Every structure is written in C-alpha cells, then in structure tokens.
Amino acid sequence: MSKVKTIRDFAKIEEEFLLEKLVLTTKASGLIDWLKRRAQVNSLWTFPFGTSCCALEFMSLSGGAQSGGELGKDLTRHSPERSDLLVVGGTITEKQAPILKGVYEKMESPKWVIAMGACAASGGPYNTYSVVQGVSSIIPVDVYIPGCPPTAEAVVAGFHLMKERILKGAQRGVRPETVEKGL
Amino acid sequence: MxxxxxxxxxxxxxxxxxxxxxxxxxxxxxxxxxxxxxxxxxxxxxxxxxxxxxxxxxxxxxxxxxxxxxxxxxxxxxxxxxxxxxxxxxxxxxxxxxxxxxxxxxxxxxxxxxxxxxxxxxxxxxxxxxxxxxxxxxxxxxxxxxxxxxxxxxxxxxxPLALAPQDTRKLRGLPEDGHWLNIDPSHPITKGALRVMVNLEGEKIKDVLLEIGYLHRGFEKLCEGLNYNQIIPYTDRLNYCSAALNNIGWCKAVEELMEIEISERAKALRMVFGELARVIDHLISLGTMAEDLGAPTGLWFFMELRERISKLFTSYCGGSFNPSLTRVGGMSHDLPLGWVNDCLNTVKSVEHSMDDLSKMFSQLPWWMDKTRVCPIEAREAIEWGFTGPCLRACGINYDLRKVSPYYYYGDVEFEVPLGSKGDVYDKYLVRMEEIRQSLKIITQVLDYLPVGRLNIVDGVSLPDKSEVYKDKKALDKYRSIIRDGIKVKPGEIYSAIEGANGELGFYIQSDGGNTPYRVKVRPPCFPLFQSFSEIVKGNYLSDAYATLVSLNIVPGELDR
Amino acid sequence: MILKRELYQRHGYFKGILIVLSFQVSRLFKLFLNIFKKGEGRLTVSEDQKRSQYKGMLALTVNKQGEIQCTGCGLCQAVCPSDCIDIQFDKKKKGVGAFNIDLLRCVFCGLCEEACPIDGIRHTAEIPSPGHFEQNWNVGISTLAFRKSLNDGKGLLSKYTLDPKDLDQENEHFLEDEGQTSNA
The missing domain is CATH 3.30.460.80 (NADH:ubiquinone oxidoreductase Nqo5 subunit)
Structure with missing residues (x-):
C-alpha cells in the first residue's frame, strides 16, 4: 500500500490482490459459512457518509416509520471502527475523496458499500472540475440506488437487496469499466 | 423615501x-x-x-x-x-x-x-x-x-491538509503549540461538509480555523452553458431544505431582468410554496438543533411535522425533495383538485402541534442553560454581513418581505419577531415564531387565491399541452422555445428575496444570448459561517457546538 | 414584534419536569386512542390519484400500432440537464434506432416529459429500483417501453395520435439540424 500515490492507484491494486470480478455463489459452502452470513446480515451497523440532499433523505428515514430497521437502516454509528456497512449519499468532490477513502480503510472487513443517489453513483448532473464521477473509482461499491434523492421505498429495497447479496456470499468488487478508463 | x-x-x-x-x-x-x-x-x-x-x-x-x-x-x-x-x-x-x-x-x-x-x-x-x-x-x-x-x-x-498550511499559521500569528482538535467533515455535527479546527486550552477555545469547499460542485461555471430553464433543477440543490425558495429567487431575478410580469395566480402560488418551504427549513433546523444539543427524540417531533408538509409537495410535483416548481414566466403546472383543502387542513394541524411542541423546549431550565450562550452584538452582526433570522435575533428589524415587498407581501398581515441578545435561545425563539407567522400568511393567501390562467407571458412560457396536440402553430412555438431557449437582452441585475436563512441574492449578467454570461449566488450562510471563528473565542467547546448548529449552515448553499 | 417577556423566564426544575411529563402522557393517550380509529394507509389509491405530476421511472409510450411513439427529434436530449439521454437516428428506417438512458445519471427532474411535444416519454409512478453494481444501468427501448409493469409488456398508450404526414415533416426537421441537438 506504500506504492499508492493517488486514489486511482488504490482501485488498480485492489483489483490485483482481491477478486477480479463478482462471484455470486448460490450454494453456501458449509454450515459455518451459512451461520456466519446469517449473523452478519442480522447485525449490520451502518455508517452514513452523507454530504448533501441524500443525507437529509437518509436522516428522515431513520425515524423508523418504514421497515428495514432490522437490516441496519436505523442503527447508525458515526464511527468507522464500529460499523460494517457504509452508505454513501451525496456529491463527493475531489476535496472530500481522501476522507472517504480514509473512512473506508479504517473499517474492518468484512465491509459493504451502498451508493445512494445519482451523485454518488455517477456524478449525477454535475460533470464539472471538482466532482468525482462516481464513487466506484475510489472504493468498491456493492449496490446502487438510483434516484435524486431515492424515495423511502427505494432505500428500503436497497437494504433488502444488500441482505440477499450477503446471504449469497457475494464479495465486493470494482465496476470494471471505470478502472480501465482510469477515471 | x-x-x-x-x-x-x-x-x-x-x-x-x-x-x-x-x-x-x-x-x-x-x-x-x-x-x-x-x-x-x-x-x-x-x-x-x-x-x-x-x-x-x-x-x-x-x-x-x-x-x-x-x-x-x-x-x-x-x-x-x-x-x-x-x-x-x-x-x-x-x-x-x-x-x-x-x-x-x-x-x-x-x-x-x-x-x-x-x-x-x-x-x-x-x-x-x-x-x-x-x-x-x-x-x-x-x-x-x-x-x-x-x-x-x-x-x-x-x-488532505493535516492542518492549515504553514504560511497561513505564521501570517496570522497563530500559536504553534497548544492542543489542536480537528473536527472533520465526517463528524455528525458538521452536516457532512465543514471542517473546524480549534485550539483548546483546557476546555476553552483560544483560536478557530475554518475550512470549507467540501461540497463545491461548480454551479456557477455550469450555469454559463445552460438555458435559463435548465438551471432550475440545479437551484433546487443549493439549499436543499427549502428548495422552492431558491427556484422562486432565480425566476424572479430573470423576470426582472427581462422586465416581464407574471400572472396574479402565479404570484400567489409562489408565495404559498415559498412560505411552506420556509416552514420546512425552520423545522429541520430546529430539529437538528435539538438533536445536537442532547435531545435526539426532539428531532423526530420536528420531522413528523415536516412529513405532513412534504405530503403537500409530493401531491403537487411528485417528490418531496427537489421540486423544480417554477419556470421563467410562471409555474410548471397548476394545482391538482383538492390541494387547497389539504393544505388548509395541514396548516391547522401544524399550528396546533406547534403550541404543544414549544412547551417541550421554551422556558425549560435545561434548554435555557444550554442555549443562553455566545451573544452577538448588533453592530458586530452588521459588520460581518448577517441577514435573516440571525440578524433579527440581535434586534435589527430587517426583513425583505416588509421593507421592499414583492408579489403580495404588502397586502398580507404578518409580524416580524425580534430577539434582544442574539444568543442561541433568541435564534430558537425567532425561528419558532416565524413558523407561526408563515402559516398565517399561507391561510390568508389561500383564502383569496386568484383564478385565471397560470402562464400568460407570450414567447417565454410554454403553451398548454392540450393546445399543442391540436394546433400546428402552437407546436412550432413550443419547439422553438425549447430548442432555442429564452433570449434575454444584454444587462445585469442583482435581485434578492428573503430566503429561509437570510437574503438570498442572484447576480446575473447577460450578453444577449440564451445562456447567462455570469451567475453569482449570494448565499446567506457564507457571512454567518465566516463570523463563527470570532464569536466562539473564549467560550467552551460545547457552546461552540450549540452556536454552530443555530447558524443553520447548509453546505449546498455555502459551497455552491 | 418584540417577543413576549415570559418566554425569557426560566421555570423551576420540578415544574419543568411536570410540564414535560404531562405533555408526554397526553401524547401517549392520544396515540392509544388511535387503536380504535380506522387505519389510514400510507399512500392510498385516492391520494395517488390526486397527484398532478409523477417523478418515477421513465417510460416511452407506444402508439396504436404497438410501436414506440418517439420520432427521434432530440428535444429531450437537448433539454436534459445531466446529459443522460442518447438517441441514435436510423436514416434507413426514418425512425429511432436506439434510445438509451443512463439511469445512474438521471435526476428524475421531469424536463424531458415537459419538452416532448407528442407525449413520447413520460414519468410513471413506479419507483426506480436499486440493483447490483454489475447490472447494465444503460437501459434501452426494451426496458423503457416494453417492460412487464407497463400493461404486461405491451406499453403505455400515448395521449396523442401522430399523423403520418406530420411524421415526415418531423423527421425532415431533425435531419436538417442533425448535430445541433447537443447541450451547449
């Protein structure tokens, strides 16, 4: 990791050392893995990394009026060392990118990432000199939730999708096209 | 005069x-x-x-x-x-x-x-x-x-910068020693995009350094390549708590530059949505103030009221956030059936709840202990450039809706609450009272809502879709307005409205094309945050938290 | 208006506790009475019908013959603020060859629906659903017009019937200023 000069190098190294692409296994390999995944899914603690409007939308969802609280939507801890699900909501600028990467590195594996909203997923309407076009060029993303901002039902569906993914043992990966283009 | x-x-x-x-x-x-x-x-x-x-x-x-x-x-x-x-x-x-x-x-x-x-x-x-x-x-x-x-x-x-650059610290004569505490943007109190570095001596603050720009998205550069109507979804995202007021401010500035008059119904609807947006902004600001000062369930009391008003926005434009309600020359579309009744019922229920809710916070000893801190003098507030509820909490009676009324603000009856000392408790009281006055304005306007066509400006507002489907001339006009955009004659203007946080101004320069030449937003929270470093010197760190939250800094507006 | 003097007077400690407790108890009592009220759903059908605009998932409408209404004039592409619409015109067919929308860039603002003069593209009430990162987020005509939720794959009928003579004129107009439809 000492060879990392810029944030873009991080994505390339991750691709070399970790799994190249997604592997969705449909059969649980062994009882221990099955139990481990059940335990992980039912005890997710989220870190809401919200910068703009999506942060406000996520905050208004944490009240508990919608379901999904059992999947960790309501339980938020503002500390990376104690959480395993990172929800990125809001526009990420070049100035904010090292902080996001630092937070992701401090989290202990296994960890998962949800990119909420158009700005986190792809830069959204802001194709300018200071906005990162998609968080996947900095950290590996598991689930995208489109919308600007996504409605309450969409966020809850995103959490359910995350649950399916963890139960199937899916590992996180990097969106292949962005790494090749070197964005 | x-x-x-x-x-x-x-x-x-x-x-x-x-x-x-x-x-x-x-x-x-x-x-x-x-x-x-x-x-x-x-x-x-x-x-x-x-x-x-x-x-x-x-x-x-x-x-x-x-x-x-x-x-x-x-x-x-x-x-x-x-x-x-x-x-x-x-x-x-x-x-x-x-x-x-x-x-x-x-x-x-x-x-x-x-x-x-x-x-x-x-x-x-x-x-x-x-x-x-x-x-x-x-x-x-x-x-x-x-x-x-x-x-x-x-x-x-x-x-990222470890602390401020070396030459800044030397130039300002800041102490090299002392305990510097870095409050990063990922700390929950900073709303995600502010950085505050404090130099502490025990628990008291000696010096403060601020860093902003974590949400700078290049709005002003983007505007130079977009039509006047395409900029409206971007203005939504400036102050995302009260998005409708930004839309209204932008369209008002463009209409004043073009010297066109919009219809009476459009003016009244803009007033209603503007006041609803102001109520939402104040509720969110008070809710986050309650949460950050140690009453996390207080946030849910305010958010529940906000949900009732968001339903009105959802039934009008499909989503509670980012409504993009206005267009240059009027509004995007007319009200659905039954909206006025829903609105009046909601306003009554919110008024009723506000009376109950203020019992939870006003005059209670623990709340007053936490919030009667960091007073600001009126003269200092003017030096820094304060406007809005923070200026009125210091005792200065300046509200753009009263001093230079636009639309029908001169005809409705409402009062402007003033504080006396400028501390956090005064700001809380001013905001609570402003919510009640806004609800009063909404009922008065809805009682006398004008009827008639909504978008009447020829050549600027789009013709009705039902006409476009029948008539070839209307179709050609429709196409030319959308493809070529609206042309504005050369000139410049600075136009301001009373935003939820202060005076929201737009400075537009046009050189005759269909895109503006230069757009500048005057964000109300820019001077507020600038003064933060001077206000909190000599106070405790927890008082600094209370002051930061009471200023209602919205990073989308601060950094644009 | 100067605020009332009483608001600055501090209650005693025990009086404060009594006030808050009485408020909480009365609130709990009112919530308890809600059990005996008829339940109001979150978003009932009548509330849904009261809306005058939707900002959900996009849909391309179809004409009476079952093909897409869109003529490929490119107005929606010109108006889109985030540049997420990509239209490819097929000169041989004189119609739309490909219509792609990048769902991760779309902000669901409604400007494209407003810009279309022939009711070719519309926002529905359906919510854009989240998905895994490796799925294809650049959706084409098969998803936009003929997905299962739109009349079981047949598509939404457009409100406007296009005259075949108008169609040639529309396409001529497009072919004349091809290349001028991009955002400035």
Whole structure:
C-alpha cells in the first residue's frame, strides 16, 4: 500500500490482490459459512457518509416509520471502527475523496458499500472540475440506488437487496469499466 | 423615501453624474476608479451609511459580445446595502490580469472570504492578502471561472491538509503549540461538509480555523452553458431544505431582468410554496438543533411535522425533495383538485402541534442553560454581513418581505419577531415564531387565491399541452422555445428575496444570448459561517457546538 | 414584534419536569386512542390519484400500432440537464434506432416529459429500483417501453395520435439540424 500515490492507484491494486470480478455463489459452502452470513446480515451497523440532499433523505428515514430497521437502516454509528456497512449519499468532490477513502480503510472487513443517489453513483448532473464521477473509482461499491434523492421505498429495497447479496456470499468488487478508463 | 432622494443627490454631487447612475429603483451603480479606490469606499461607508457588505463578485470579460467600456479583462462588482434607506449600490472596478486591488477588510470585516473566493476563481490579487484557496483544494492549479478554463478538467487530491498550511499559521500569528482538535467533515455535527479546527486550552477555545469547499460542485461555471430553464433543477440543490425558495429567487431575478410580469395566480402560488418551504427549513433546523444539543427524540417531533408538509409537495410535483416548481414566466403546472383543502387542513394541524411542541423546549431550565450562550452584538452582526433570522435575533428589524415587498407581501398581515441578545435561545425563539407567522400568511393567501390562467407571458412560457396536440402553430412555438431557449437582452441585475436563512441574492449578467454570461449566488450562510471563528473565542467547546448548529449552515448553499 | 417577556423566564426544575411529563402522557393517550380509529394507509389509491405530476421511472409510450411513439427529434436530449439521454437516428428506417438512458445519471427532474411535444416519454409512478453494481444501468427501448409493469409488456398508450404526414415533416426537421441537438 506504500506504492499508492493517488486514489486511482488504490482501485488498480485492489483489483490485483482481491477478486477480479463478482462471484455470486448460490450454494453456501458449509454450515459455518451459512451461520456466519446469517449473523452478519442480522447485525449490520451502518455508517452514513452523507454530504448533501441524500443525507437529509437518509436522516428522515431513520425515524423508523418504514421497515428495514432490522437490516441496519436505523442503527447508525458515526464511527468507522464500529460499523460494517457504509452508505454513501451525496456529491463527493475531489476535496472530500481522501476522507472517504480514509473512512473506508479504517473499517474492518468484512465491509459493504451502498451508493445512494445519482451523485454518488455517477456524478449525477454535475460533470464539472471538482466532482468525482462516481464513487466506484475510489472504493468498491456493492449496490446502487438510483434516484435524486431515492424515495423511502427505494432505500428500503436497497437494504433488502444488500441482505440477499450477503446471504449469497457475494464479495465486493470494482465496476470494471471505470478502472480501465482510469477515471 | 425623501431621505433616499437626498442621499442620491449627495452621492451624485460627490461622484459626478458620469460615474454615478441609477439603473433601477433602489439600485444604484457607481463606476469605480483604481486611483480613488480608498476614498470612494470610505465615503460610502462613513458618510452614506452603506454598512452592510452583501457580495463581491468577479467577472471575466474575455468572450463578452458587445462593447467593453474599459477594455480591461476583469471586472469586480461590490454590492453594498444601506439598512435604513433600503438602498443597494453596486461599485464596478475594472482591472487587467496583473493588476491588484486594495483590500477592503479594514472597513468591512466580512470581505475576507469574498476576496479569497475572487482569488480562487479568477486569480484577482488583493494587496497584503495571502494567496489562499477557499473552495477548491490546495493542490488545484488554475482558476476555474476564467473563460479559458475547461469545465471538465479534473485535478485529484492526493492527501488532505493535516492542518492549515504553514504560511497561513505564521501570517496570522497563530500559536504553534497548544492542543489542536480537528473536527472533520465526517463528524455528525458538521452536516457532512465543514471542517473546524480549534485550539483548546483546557476546555476553552483560544483560536478557530475554518475550512470549507467540501461540497463545491461548480454551479456557477455550469450555469454559463445552460438555458435559463435548465438551471432550475440545479437551484433546487443549493439549499436543499427549502428548495422552492431558491427556484422562486432565480425566476424572479430573470423576470426582472427581462422586465416581464407574471400572472396574479402565479404570484400567489409562489408565495404559498415559498412560505411552506420556509416552514420546512425552520423545522429541520430546529430539529437538528435539538438533536445536537442532547435531545435526539426532539428531532423526530420536528420531522413528523415536516412529513405532513412534504405530503403537500409530493401531491403537487411528485417528490418531496427537489421540486423544480417554477419556470421563467410562471409555474410548471397548476394545482391538482383538492390541494387547497389539504393544505388548509395541514396548516391547522401544524399550528396546533406547534403550541404543544414549544412547551417541550421554551422556558425549560435545561434548554435555557444550554442555549443562553455566545451573544452577538448588533453592530458586530452588521459588520460581518448577517441577514435573516440571525440578524433579527440581535434586534435589527430587517426583513425583505416588509421593507421592499414583492408579489403580495404588502397586502398580507404578518409580524416580524425580534430577539434582544442574539444568543442561541433568541435564534430558537425567532425561528419558532416565524413558523407561526408563515402559516398565517399561507391561510390568508389561500383564502383569496386568484383564478385565471397560470402562464400568460407570450414567447417565454410554454403553451398548454392540450393546445399543442391540436394546433400546428402552437407546436412550432413550443419547439422553438425549447430548442432555442429564452433570449434575454444584454444587462445585469442583482435581485434578492428573503430566503429561509437570510437574503438570498442572484447576480446575473447577460450578453444577449440564451445562456447567462455570469451567475453569482449570494448565499446567506457564507457571512454567518465566516463570523463563527470570532464569536466562539473564549467560550467552551460545547457552546461552540450549540452556536454552530443555530447558524443553520447548509453546505449546498455555502459551497455552491 | 418584540417577543413576549415570559418566554425569557426560566421555570423551576420540578415544574419543568411536570410540564414535560404531562405533555408526554397526553401524547401517549392520544396515540392509544388511535387503536380504535380506522387505519389510514400510507399512500392510498385516492391520494395517488390526486397527484398532478409523477417523478418515477421513465417510460416511452407506444402508439396504436404497438410501436414506440418517439420520432427521434432530440428535444429531450437537448433539454436534459445531466446529459443522460442518447438517441441514435436510423436514416434507413426514418425512425429511432436506439434510445438509451443512463439511469445512474438521471435526476428524475421531469424536463424531458415537459419538452416532448407528442407525449413520447413520460414519468410513471413506479419507483426506480436499486440493483447490483454489475447490472447494465444503460437501459434501452426494451426496458423503457416494453417492460412487464407497463400493461404486461405491451406499453403505455400515448395521449396523442401522430399523423403520418406530420411524421415526415418531423423527421425532415431533425435531419436538417442533425448535430445541433447537443447541450451547449
């Protein structure tokens, strides 16, 4: 990791050392893995990394009026060392990118990432000199939730999708096209 | 009114009619001279009482069509306000690439960050000031708002600043020792995009350094390539808590520049949605104040009221956030059936709940202990450039809806609450009372809602879809308005409305095309956050948290 | 208006506790009475019908013959603020060859629906659903017009019937200023 000069190098190294692409296994390999995944899914603690409007939308969802609280939507801890699900909501600028990467590195594996909203997923309407076009060029993303901002039902569906993914043992990966283009 | 005429005469006698003109009622223009810079500004501040500095805006005249009166490349516009006569003046100073200006921070304390922004965006130098970036990061090369800077040229940042750069600390004489505490943007109190570095001695604060720009998205550069109607979804995302007010401010500025009148029904609807947005903003601000001061369930009391009002927005435009309600010349579409009844019922239930809710916080000893801290004097507030509820909490009666009423604000009855000391408790009381007054305005307007066509301006508003489907001429008109956009004649304007946080101003320069030449937003929370470092000196850290939350900083508006 | 003097008077400690407790108890009591009220759903059908605009998932409408209404004039592409629409015109067919929308860039603002003069593209009430990162987020005509939720794959019928003579004129107009439809 000492060879990392810029944030873009991080994505390339991750691709070399970790799994190249997604592997969705449909059969649980062994009882221990099955139990481990059940335990992980039912005890997710989220870190809401919200910068703009999506942060406000996520905050208004944490009240508990919608379901999904059992999947960790309501339980938020503002500390990376104690959480395993990172929800990125809001526009990420070049100035904010090292902080996001630092937070992701401090989290202990296994960890998962949800990119909420158009700005986190792809830069959204802001194709300018200071906005990162998609968080996947900095950290590996598991689930995208489109919308600007996504409605309450969409966020809850995103959490359910995350649950399916963890139960199937899916590992996180990097969106292949962005790494090749070197964005 | 007569005093403003006398003031006008006094200025005209001093500067001469060639330099000093009146471009619109209550908006004066002075063409500055680099040689008499210091004298002009001292005269304006001391003899003419232009006490409040609103904005400093730079412009690059490289690609401008039409005549350039001075022949120089850059132009800097200073916007000043006289609080008693409610008059604004714009001072225009022209300069070339290598020339530098004198700084006006000795006269107006709040000019420092505006000047840093002018350096960051254009490269305009100010004498005696360090070259410090404010919105872009410290490894950025180039000046983004210059016309020859490509908008898509991104420069990544390798590592964040450990603390402020070395030369800044030496220049300001900051202590090298002492315990520096870094409150990062990922701390929950900072709303995601502010950085506060405090130098502590025990629990008391000795010094504060601020860093912003974590949500700088390049709104002003984007506007130079978009039509006037395409900019409306971007204005939603400036102050995302009260999005409708931003839309209204933008459309009002464009309509005043084009000198067109919108229909009566559109004016009334804009007032209703504006006041609803103001109520939502105040509820969110009070809710986050309650949560950060140790009452996390207080947030849910306020959010529940906010949900009731969001349903009204959802039934009008499909989503509670980012409504994009207005268009230049009117509104996007008319109200659905039964909306007015729903609105009146919601307003009644919110009013009823507000009375209950204030019992939970006002006058209670633990709340007053936490919030009767950090008072601000009125004179200091004006020096920094405060507007809005924070200025009214200090006791100054300045509300744009009363002093220069637009739309039908002159016809409705409402009152403007004033505080006395300017501390956090006063700001809380002012906001609670403003919610009640806004609800009063909404009921009055809805009782007398005008009927008639909504979008009546020919050539600017789109014809109705039902006409377009039948008539070929309407279809051609529709296509030409959408493809070519709206053309605005050359000119400039600074127009402001009373936003939820203060005076939200838009400065637009047009050179005759269908895209604006320069757009500048005057964010109300920019001067508020600038003063934060001075207000909290000598107080405890927890009092600093309370003050930060009461200023209601919205990063989308602060960084644009 | 100067605020009332009483608001600055501090209650005693025990009086404060009594006030808050009484408020909480009365609130709990009102919530308890809700059990005996008829339940109001979150978003009932009648509330849904009261809306005058939707900002959900996009849909391309179809004409009476079952093909897409869109003529490929490119107005929606010109108006989109985030540049997420990509239209490819097929000169041989004189119609739309490909219509792609990048769902991760779309902000669901409604400007494209407003811009279309022939009711070719519309926002529905359906919510854009989240998905895994490796799925294809650049959706084409098969998803936009003929997905299962739109009348079981047959598509939404457009409100406007296009005259075949108008169709040639529309396409001529497009072919004339091809290349001028991109955002400035």
């Amino acid at each position: 007569e005093n403003s005429r006398e003031l006008f005469q006094k200025c005209e006698d001093h500067f001469g009619p060639s330099r000093f003109t009146e471009c619109r009622p209550m908006e004066w223009v002075l063409v500055g001279d680099l040689g008499k810079f210091q004298d002009d500004f001292s005269f304006l501040k001391e003899s003419c009482q232009f006490n409040l500095l609103l904005d400093i805006c730079g412009v690059d005249n490289l690609n401008k069509k039409g005549e350039n009166p001075s022949g120089k490349r850059f132009e800097v516009n200073y916007h000043l306000l006289n609080l008693e006569e409610h008059v604004r003046i714009r001072v225009k100073v022209y300069l070339d690439d290598r020339e530098s200006l004198l700084s006006i921070t000795p006269l107006w304390k709040g000019a420092e960050w505006f000047e840093r922004e002018a350096w960051d965006m254009y490269g305009i130098l100010f004498n005696g000031k360090p070259k410090e970036r404010i919105l872009t990061h410290h490894e950025f090369r180039g000046h983004p708002l210059r016309k020859d800077f490509d908008i898509k040229k991104r420069i990544p940042l390798s590592s």
